[in-house]
Amino acid sequence: MFNESKASQQLRKLEKHLQQENPILSEVVQNFRELDRISRRLGFFEREQSHATATPWWPLISILGIYSAGKSSFINSLLQYDLQAVGIQAVDDKFSVICFSREKKPRVLPGLALDADPRFPLYRISQAIDEVAEGEHIDAYLQLKTCPSEKLRGKILIDSPGFDADAQRTSTLRITDHIIDLSDLVLVFFDARHPESGSMRDTLEHLVKATINRRDSNKFLYILNQIDVTAKEDNLEEVFAAWQRALAQYGLTAGCSYAIYNLDAAVPFEDQDVRERFEAKRRADMEAINNRIEQVGVERAYRIIGMLEQTARMLKNEVVPLLQRFIESWRRKVLWVEGGLLAALVALFFTLTIWGGYWQGLSLNLPFAQLFTHHPYLRYALIAVLLMAAGWTHLRIRRWAARKTTAKLIKEVRNENHRENYNRAFRRNSRWWRSLLFPQPAGWTGRTAAILDRILDDGNAYIQKLNDLYTNPSGADAVESSNAGHDAAGSIPVDTANWPDKPQST
Numbered sequence: 001m002f003n004e005s006k007a008s009q010q011l012r013k014l015e016k017h018l019q020q021e022n023p024i025l026s027e028v029v030q031n032f033r034e035l036d037r038i039s040r041r042l043g044f045f046e047r048e049q050s051h052a053t054a055t056p057w058w059p060l061i062s063i064l065g066i067y068s069a070g071k072s073s074f075i076n077s078l079l080q081y082d083l084q085a086v087g088i089q090a091v092d093d094k095f096s097v098i099c100f101s102r103e104k105k106p107r108v109l110p111g112l113a114l115d116a117d118p119r120f121p122l123y124r125i126s127q128a129i130d131e132v133a134e135g136e137h138i139d140a141y142l143q144l145k146t147c148p149s150e151k152l153r154g155k156i157l158i159d160s161p162g163f164d165a166d167a168q169r170t171s172t173l174r175i176t177d178h179i180i181d182l183s184d185l186v187l188v189f190f191d192a193r194h195p196e197s198g199s200m201r202d203t204l205e206h207l208v209k210a211t212i213n214r215r216d217s218n219k220f221l222y223i224l225n226q227i228d229v230t231a232k233e234d235n236l237e238e239v240f241a242a243w244q245r246a247l248a249q250y251g252l253t254a255g256c257s258y259a260i261y262n263l264d265a266a267v268p269f270e271d272q273d274v275r276e277r278f279e280a281k282r283r284a285d286m287e288a289i290n291n292r293i294e295q296v297g298v299e300r301a302y303r304i305i306g307m308l309e310q311t312a313r314m315l316k317n318e319v320v321p322l323l324q325r326f327i328e329s330w331r332r333k334v335l336w337v338e339g340g341l342l343a344a345l346v347a348l349f350f351t352l353t354i355w356g357g358y359w360q361g362l363s364l365n366l367p368f369a370q371l372f373t374h375h376p377y378l379r380y381a382l383i384a385v386l387l388m389a390a391g392w393t394h395l396r397i398r399r400w401a402a403r404k405t406t407a408k409l410i411k412e413v414r415n416e417n418h419r420e421n422y423n424r425a426f427r428r429n430s431r432w433w434r435s436l437l438f439p440q441p442a443g444w445t446g447r448t449a450a451i452l453d454r455i456l457d458d459g460n461a462y463i464q465k466l467n468d469l470y471t472n473p474s475g476a477d478a479v480e481s482s483n484a485g486h487d488a489a490g491s492i493p494v495d496t497a498n499w500p501d502k503p504q505s506t
């Protein structure tokens with residue numbers, strides 16, 4: 001392809017990838033392309049900008065929590081790969097972005113690889129890190145790992161170094177916040193060995209700050225890990241209750257909580273009964289967690305279509321109306337100023353000529369008028385000079401009015417990231433060759449309006465297709481289980497059905 005823009009290359013790769021993973025979404029890419037084209041024609045976007053990059057296309061699952069709570073072990077057993085270093089903080093105290101690759105062997109790439117990767121969420125992460133860790137090298141914080149585990153298809157996992165009281169460098173915490181923002185699901189790990197330790201308090205405090213007043217608070221799963229350590233004293237209930245109290249005390253009341261342990265890392269159970277109870281609990285909670293992980297892919301599909309509709313609506317209801325107001329107010333300013341100027345010139349002319357006594361009744365005899373009647377070329381020259389002066393003044397006034405109008409209207413744009421776009425579109429609409437008489441913004445026609453309406457209709461159709469896809473009998477369970485537990489506001493839903501009962505001592 002000749003001279004293809006980077007944005008368009010990314011869309012092409014995205015589409016190709018989605019054809020395998022989710023064909024409905026690959027059609028959506030086509031709609032995003034149309035929206036980009038409209039935005040570019042409006043001057044709202046330049047060549048390299050795309051609406052598709054505003055949302056990550058791969059669901060992001062981040063695993064946060066206390067240092068040594070077993071996050072990396074959890075990931076390894078989830079993926080069935082020995083990918084993450086376990087139990088050693090010094091080696092792995094970076095964020096690992098883990099994504100699928102068909103290559104047989106897992107690979108580790110420097111954080112910089114994220115920048116070059118066209119897959120959008122990674123690009124967004126590296127952007128976020130650039131913002132928070134200004135000047136510092138992205139490699140210091142981030143590595144990219146690829147792994148051929150089927151579990152990773154269509155998802156991206158992030159393993160984090162964990163909250164460590166000593167190592168709470170602000171940039172690590174701020175990257176964590178960004179990752180929370182970008183994530184579709186956040187597993188927060190706690191450690192049953194130290195249910196109320198200092199690092200737990202730090203974790204909680206930080207999480208509260210990051211999560212308070214969130215609308216997406218149900219994306220947090222609180223996981224008490226390593227519960228096998230409570231088997232010896234058989235005091236899981238007490239430990240769990242203490243943990244719940246701590247969560248509640250910090251106001252973390254939304255989101256689901258689970259208790260699990262890692263089969264590979266667990267201490268051997270002495271008592272057979274106890275082992276069975278713990279395994280049953282673990283099985284039930286792991287299934288719920290796994291469901292949520294799978295469900296994230298489903299939610300992602302809806303979110304992307306939501307983004308498509310939101311973008312189409314934004315162009316239709318915000319961008320175009322503001323451009324129309326710009327044109328209207330710019331035109332009015334130009335006409336008023338030029339009208340005023342003209343009136344002033346006419347007034348000046350009459351004042352001077354009357355005052356100079358050049359009027360005889362209703363006829364005007366200017367002293368050098370004869371010069372122009374006798375020499376036609378002088379007359380043409382005069383007309384040309386006057387026209388040029390008028391044209392030049394007109395352009396100056398247009399430019400001045402455009403600047404004034406831009407300065408006024410740009411204040412109404414609430415999203416700061418869009419201001420540059422609006423500026424560009426305003427400029428495009430006030431270029432010198434644009435007539436003042438066009439009421440519609442450049443690039444906005446009845447046809448473009450119809451395309452936007454069609455995209456909104458397409459959005460509805462996609463939603464229906466997704467509904468058909470995900471609410472079929474086999475998918476119904478997954479959808480329901482993901483919603484289970486977020487309805488009761490204000491309390492942590494705990495599934496006690498599979499709770500390992502203590503043997504009743506009678």
Ligand SMILES: Nc1nc2c(ncn2[C@@H]2O[C@H](COP(=O)(O)OP(=O)(O)O)[C@@H](O)[C@H]2O)c(=O)[nH]1
Pocket residue numbers: 066067068069070071072073074085086087088161162189225226227228229260261262263265266267
């Ligand atoms: N007893 C027990 N130990 C675990 C469990 N999960 C992880 N570990 C151990 O805890 C240590 C820290 O695990 P790691 O996965 O590196 O924790 P991270 O710092 O959160 O990534 C390792 O020695 C693991 O073997 C568990 O469920 N039970």
Ligand SMILES: [Mg+2]
Pocket residue numbers: 071072073084085086087092159160161
């Ligand atoms: Mg780790």
